[in-house]
Amino acid sequence: MRCDGVVSIRVPASHQARHFGRLTFWALGATLxxxxxxxxxxxxGARLGSYRSGIVTAALFALASIYTIRKxxxxxxxxxxxxxxxxxxxxxxxxxxxxxxxxxxxxxxIIGAAVLAPFWWHLDQGxxxxxxxxALAAVAILLMLSGLAGAIIQDFLPRAMRVRPEQExxxxxxxxxxxxxxxxxxxxxxxxSEALVHAYLKHVRPxxxxxxxxxxxxxxxxxxxxxxxxxxxxxxxxKDEAPNEAETWERLVLLAQRKVRLDHNRFNLALxxxxxxxxxxxxxxLAVLTAFHVAGALYFAGL
Amino acid sequence: xxxxxxxxxxxxxxIWRTLRQFDAFSTFTDQQRESLExxxxxxxxxxxxxxxxxDYICHKGEFELDLCIVLSGRAEVHDRDDRGVEVHTVYEAGxxxxxxxxxxxxxxxxxxxxxxxxxxxxxxRHALKHLEINExxxxxxxxxxxxxxxxxxxxxxxxxxxxxESFIDELIPHCQIARYDLRGVPILEQxxxxxxxxxxxxxxxxxxxxxxxxxxxxxxYLREGEYFGEMALLGTGNAWASVFTAGKCxxxxxxxxxxxxxxxxxxxxxxxxxxxIVQRQHQEDTITDELSxxxxxxxxxxxxxxxxxxxxxxxxCIKCDNCVRACESLHxxxxxxRNGVQIGKYLVPSACRHCDDPKCMSACPTGAVARxxxxxxxxxxDVCIGCGNCAIACPFDNITMIDTPSFDLAQARKAxxxxxxxxxxxxxxxxxxxxxxxxxRLFGWHQEAHATPQTHEHVAPSYPIKCDLCDGLPFMGCxxxxxTGAAIRIEAAELFEEIGAVSARSHIRKANEGK
Numbered sequence: 001m002r003c004d005g006v007v008s009i010r011v012p013a014s015h016q017a018r019h020f021g022r023l024t025f026w027a028l029g030a031t032l033x034x035x036x037x038x039x040x041x042x043x044x045g046a047r048l049g050s051y052r053s054g055i056v057t058a059a060l061f062a063l064a065s066i067y068t069i070r071k072x073x074x075x076x077x078x079x080x081x082x083x084x085x086x087x088x089x090x091x092x093x094x095x096x097x098x099x100x101x102x103x104x105x106x107x108x109x110i111i112g113a114a115v116l117a118p119f120w121w122h123l124d125q126g127x128x129x130x131x132x133x134x135a136l137a138a139v140a141i142l143l144m145l146s147g148l149a150g151a152i153i154q155d156f157l158p159r160a161m162r163v164r165p166e167q168e169x170x171x172x173x174x175x176x177x178x179x180x181x182x183x184x185x186x187x188x189x190x191x192x193s194e195a196l197v198h199a200y201l202k203h204v205r206p207x208x209x210x211x212x213x214x215x216x217x218x219x220x221x222x223x224x225x226x227x228x229x230x231x232x233x234x235x236x237x238x239k240d241e242a243p244n245e246a247e248t249w250e251r252l253v254l255l256a257q258r259k260v261r262l263d264h265n266r267f268n269l270a271l272x273x274x275x276x277x278x279x280x281x282x283x284x285x286l287a288v289l290t291a292f293h294v295a296g297a298l299y300f301a302g303l
Numbered sequence: 304x305x306x307x308x309x310x311x312x313x314x315x316x317x318i319w320r321t322l323r324q325f326d327a328f329s330t331f332t333d334q335q336r337e338s339l340e341x342x343x344x345x346x347x348x349x350x351x352x353x354x355x356x357x358d359y360i361c362h363k364g365e366f367e368l369d370l371c372i373v374l375s376g377r378a379e380v381h382d383r384d385d386r387g388v389e390v391h392t393v394y395e396a397g398x399x400x401x402x403x404x405x406x407x408x409x410x411x412x413x414x415x416x417x418x419x420x421x422x423x424x425x426x427x428r429h430a431l432k433h434l435e436i437n438e439x440x441x442x443x444x445x446x447x448x449x450x451x452x453x454x455x456x457x458x459x460x461x462x463x464x465x466x467x468e469s470f471i472d473e474l475i476p477h478c479q480i481a482r483y484d485l486r487g488v489p490i491l492e493q494x495x496x497x498x499x500x501x502x503x504x505x506x507x508x509x510x511x512x513x514x515x516x517x518x519x520x521x522x523x524y525l526r527e528g529e530y531f532g533e534m535a536l537l538g539t540g541n542a543w544a545s546v547f548t549a550g551k552c553x554x555x556x557x558x559x560x561x562x563x564x565x566x567x568x569x570x571x572x573x574x575x576x577x578x579x580i581v582q583r584q585h586q587e588d589t590i591t592d593e594l595s596x597x598x599x600x601x602x603x604x605x606x607x608x609x610x611x612x613x614x615x616x617x618x619x620c621i622k623c624d625n626c627v628r629a630c631e632s633l634h635x636x637x638x639x640x641r642n643g644v645q646i647g648k649y650l651v652p653s654a655c656r657h658c659d660d661p662k663c664m665s666a667c668p669t670g671a672v673a674r675x676x677x678x679x680x681x682x683x684x685d686v687c688i689g690c691g692n693c694a695i696a697c698p699f700d701n702i703t704m705i706d707t708p709s710f711d712l713a714q715a716r717k718a719x720x721x722x723x724x725x726x727x728x729x730x731x732x733x734x735x736x737x738x739x740x741x742x743x744r745l746f747g748w749h750q751e752a753h754a755t756p757q758t759h760e761h762v763a764p765s766y767p768i769k770c771d772l773c774d775g776l777p778f779m780g781c782x783x784x785x786x787t788g789a790a791i792r793i794e795a796a797e798l799f800e801e802i803g804a805v806s807a808r809s810h811i812r813k814a815n816e817g818k
Contacts, residue, residue, distance in 0.1 A: 009594075009597055009601075009646060009647045009649070009798040009799055010647075010798065010800075010801060011614065011616065011649070011791050011793055011797070011798060012797055012800050012801075015791055015793050015797065015816070016788060016791060071625060071784070071786070072628065072632075073632060074629055074632040074633055074720065074780060074784070077778075077783065077784075078720055078776075081776065081777055081778070084777070085777070092777075096777060096778060096783075099783070100783055100785075100788075101625065101783065101784045101785060101786045102785065102786055102787060102788045104786075105786040105787075154621045154786075154787065157621065158617060158618050158619055158620055158621060158787075158789075159618050161617070162617055162618060162648065167617060167645065169615075169617070169620065169622050169641050169642070169650060170622070170624075170641055170642060173642055269622055272621055272622050272623075273622075273623075276623075
């Protein structure tokens, strides 16, 4: 009954969704497999030629991008389920499992990594590439790398976030909590000595209104260290600036601690969403550059 | 408002003339009669229905919460109960049945079939008060309810599985029904003398043990069909642990002395109880302080009573909001908010939990909140008046009232998704232009339709929506669209499966997937 050192309750395994383990392993495995296939068949690129290897590469990229459509619209799922309804029960059940977004994510990652092989063969044919093609190759590699980074982030970030007591799951809830903490701190000093108010304005309020550096937050996420610890230590060192107000000061320190942890919570949520924006932006740039590349190839080299 | 096809329009005074011939109605005063006649004329759902020979009046397992009075003709039950004992009952004119549903909110125990052309007076649960104003009828109903509830429950209690039917017959006179409406009401106090043996008829109770070191530990939640008080009965006569209500609950209390005497005559019952005692004492060693806190918190938050709880495993959730988007995509409007309480590593977001004791159902004045035989709570929009009582009553804020045009759009969206299966709209579409297409809105055709004289139909300004477990679809949008498998629909009790603190009994198919 122990989960991460905390006694917890647990969903029985039979109820859990089809879990494909760590996505990172699948992504790395598929990349490695693509690299091995490329190394094992060095002459295949030449046999396929530029056009065919390019078409296969573009087709696999397009196939991988269906995930994003499935993710945003249920239309595809509903169509699949209508077909499933006409199938025998066992097949229909398998289609249901195969259509889960969890399964689609796995297809996306495997296809996205496997595209490396035809892409590499295509690059092998590209002696004397133009700047556009060099940029296209760079963006494609960046896209794959950002995908790998995404797999790592999605695998490890949820657990990293659970280390802290602040575990809001929506950005608006984090903002509301931060506002609440600030209001509590401002109310806590009402009616107290001038020394405490000065110490608050000098040391605590900047924490309440300021943001922590992203680098420090990222390090805290990776290392699992509490980003509030140095802030708390620094504030406790200023305890003497408000003599006879130790209790209130401690309360303010704890509020500052919560604020920093909420900042960390907000950073982690932004990290989870931020890499995705980068990944999508790279995919769009890739699509645009590919369109130019294909048009250029057809115009200058012809079919 | 929808009407049943077999509904018969009979003057309330005529219905009364038939009712007064029956013994149960013999002591109605003029004032009570007037009140009843007025209710028949104005209260929604108080109807007389005609059944031809062979028609089903009640379906076994259905949550039809009507009390039925046979006005003329004859109905019969030919079935076997949960113990496999054959039941043959004849309901002649004047017979009353359906008390378990109307008074206890429980599903029909048997199929009731018309043996000839039969007129049945249906009194929905919310209108029972108009009968219960008469003391004699109230007494008759209470007595019949007690007998039927004990009989139905005894057939399902494992403890009584090895004993013959005669045991139940002997047991019934010594049983009382005790009802509790609030959480935290003490039923037994640890160390104090116990004068009864209790079987839970409905709801949950919390077992709490105060240890020698002064610590208070929640050991378990017992539910319908389980029992307590056996340790006192077979031991010192004092309660081994305290028992509190964990919400609205109903108990069968059996006189301790009489039950002990019956146990002596039927040793199989005593043996089964002794086995249970060993198991419960072992439970005390299993429950740590942390688990006790989790159990306490889960009870306080009403999580324990959920038949189909949506939980999100925070070790897997990547906060992508896809679950909410999928819900919106399927229903036109999301019925799920990713904000809620946290139990262990699970987030319980705001989405209908299909409670064991749904407050929305009790609060609905027209019986528009209903339960499917599988246990799912749903809205019967044809009888919904849009009063919003359900939304107010839901302790977890999982019901939202939306304005009628938005509701219509959402229903249309669902109908489109489910593939042409027309979803019910409780009003003619022509009453507002929400569903009108672009061309219709551009050329004003919808205004012509709007002018159709159908103004006698009632259109509420808003309607309630809540999670219906994606009724009509083979999957649940939120669960199916979670990219990491973090969203899981499960009966809350199963979260505690490993420690055996609550027994799982949900019948909801989608909460049992994977079993």
